Amino acid sequence: MKSSPRQLSLILAMFFSLLILVFSGVLQLIFYANIHFLYSVLIVIFFFPVFYFVFRYALERFIYDKIRIIYKTIRRSKSGERNKNRLLYHKGKRDMLDAVSQDVEQWAEFHEKEIADLKRLEAYRREFLGNVSHELKTPITTIQGYVLTLLDGGMDDPKVNKKYLLRTAKSINRMIAIVNDLETISKFEAGIIQLQQKKFNFTYSVKEVFDFMEMKAQKRGISLVFKGNPDLPCYVMGDREKIRQVLINLIDNALKYGKESGETSVSIFDMDDHVLIEITDDGIGIEEQDIPRVFERFYRTEKSRSRAQGGTGLGLAIVKHIIEAHKQTINVRSKIDLGSTFAFTLKKA
Ligand SMILES: Nc1ncnc2c1ncn2[C@@H]1O[C@H](COP(=O)(O)OP(=O)(O)O)[C@@H](O)[C@H]1O
Numbered sequence: 001m002k003s004s005p006r007q008l009s010l011i012l013a014m015f016f017s018l019l020i021l022v023f024s025g026v027l028q029l030i031f032y033a034n035i036h037f038l039y040s041v042l043i044v045i046f047f048f049p050v051f052y053f054v055f056r057y058a059l060e061r062f063i064y065d066k067i068r069i070i071y072k073t074i075r076r077s078k079s080g081e082r083n084k085n086r087l088l089y090h091k092g093k094r095d096m097l098d099a100v101s102q103d104v105e106q107w108a109e110f111h112e113k114e115i116a117d118l119k120r121l122e123a124y125r126r127e128f129l130g131n132v133s134h135e136l137k138t139p140i141t142t143i144q145g146y147v148l149t150l151l152d153g154g155m156d157d158p159k160v161n162k163k164y165l166l167r168t169a170k171s172i173n174r175m176i177a178i179v180n181d182l183e184t185i186s187k188f189e190a191g192i193i194q195l196q197q198k199k200f201n202f203t204y205s206v207k208e209v210f211d212f213m214e215m216k217a218q219k220r221g222i223s224l225v226f227k228g229n230p231d232l233p234c235y236v237m238g239d240r241e242k243i244r245q246v247l248i249n250l251i252d253n254a255l256k257y258g259k260e261s262g263e264t265s266v267s268i269f270d271m272d273d274h275v276l277i278e279i280t281d282d283g284i285g286i287e288e289q290d291i292p293r294v295f296e297r298f299y300r301t302e303k304s305r306s307r308a309q310g311g312t313g314l315g316l317a318i319v320k321h322i323i324e325a326h327k328q329t330i331n332v333r334s335k336i337d338l339g340s341t342f343a344f345t346l347k348k349a
């Protein structure tokens with residue numbers, strides 16, 4: 001049987017009331033005192049609750065004094081008064097010990113979760129630091145190599161000096177790109193990026209980005225196609241600059257990983273109070289096991305040879321941050337060697 005202070009007080013009160021009853025009986029026998037049976041019963045009726053409450057109070061007080069310190073720690077409550085009230089004068093259905101064990105359980109659960117979260121964050125931080133230093137090492141080593149060669153006499157050799165300087169500049173640009181992307185990501189993660197959400201015409205953004213990417217597309221002979229009526233405005237709610245960034249990143253990928261002389265298209269689908277936007281290429285595609293990972297920072301598929309193309313591996317991580325900050329979703333479907341489609345939603349305005 002589970003005994004609680006209440007049950008124990010009840011038993012003790014019963015015991016002592018019975019004792020009084022027996023005592024009055026004994027008194028009657030010994031002293032022939034003429035105590036009416038009714039009086040004895042009345043006495044018991046009076047003493048029973050008194051006993052019960054006195055015992056209960058004493059017991060709870062005693063237990064409370066013993067567990068006070070532990071309790072104070074787990075409830076992290078500065079106010080001892082509040083804890084005391086909660087435990088001692090709690091008039092609900094809960095027993096004090098039940099209340100304590102429930103609180104301790106809650107506390108343990110909460111801390112288990114907290115510890116798991118901290119461990120995960122720690123692993124994540126370690127991995128991230130490792131990735132950052134690894135990514136920066138390549139351009140730094142390259143720069144160091146060229147600068148040393150130039151200092152070692154290469155400077156006076158007209159055949160190589162300009163070439164080496166150009167390569168150094170390229171590595172520096174790469175470092176700047178990585179650092180800029182990292183800065184954007186850390187701002188998103190620190191939650192200090194404020195979206196400037198306004199109504200804007202998405203069709204117009206597509207046109208702007210197409211103009212901006214035209215040169216790059218031409219270099220690979222890829223045609224940029226808008227599948228929709230370019231004269232029909234499509235009003236959406238969002239941060240225009242950030243959404244433009246999303247389009248640029250996705251189209252940039254489509255051009256980098258698309259087929260030479262192929263096609264990259266943007267489509268808009270109407271879905272009640274949202275629009276679905278798809279960016280499709282006919283390039284190398286993404287293996288099924290890589291699909292869930294392409295939005296991770298620094299993740300690149302082997303086939304893409306992204307690093308050789310100057311990719312930071314951070315573009316999609318930024319894209320995802322932007323879309324999620326808009327409380328929208330992004331996903332990808334892809335078939336190896338057939339192409340990929342990145343699809344995200346936006347709220348209509
Ligand atoms: N359209 C695409 N087709 C094939 N692979 C892609 C495509 N877009 C992204 N990927 C893969 O996802 C990786 C991550 O993309 P991203 O974060 O933009 O980095 P980056 O473009 O700098 O390589 C790319 O390196 C590539 O392996």
Ligand SMILES: [Mg+2]
Binds near residue numbers: 249252311315316
């Ligand atoms: Mg990219």
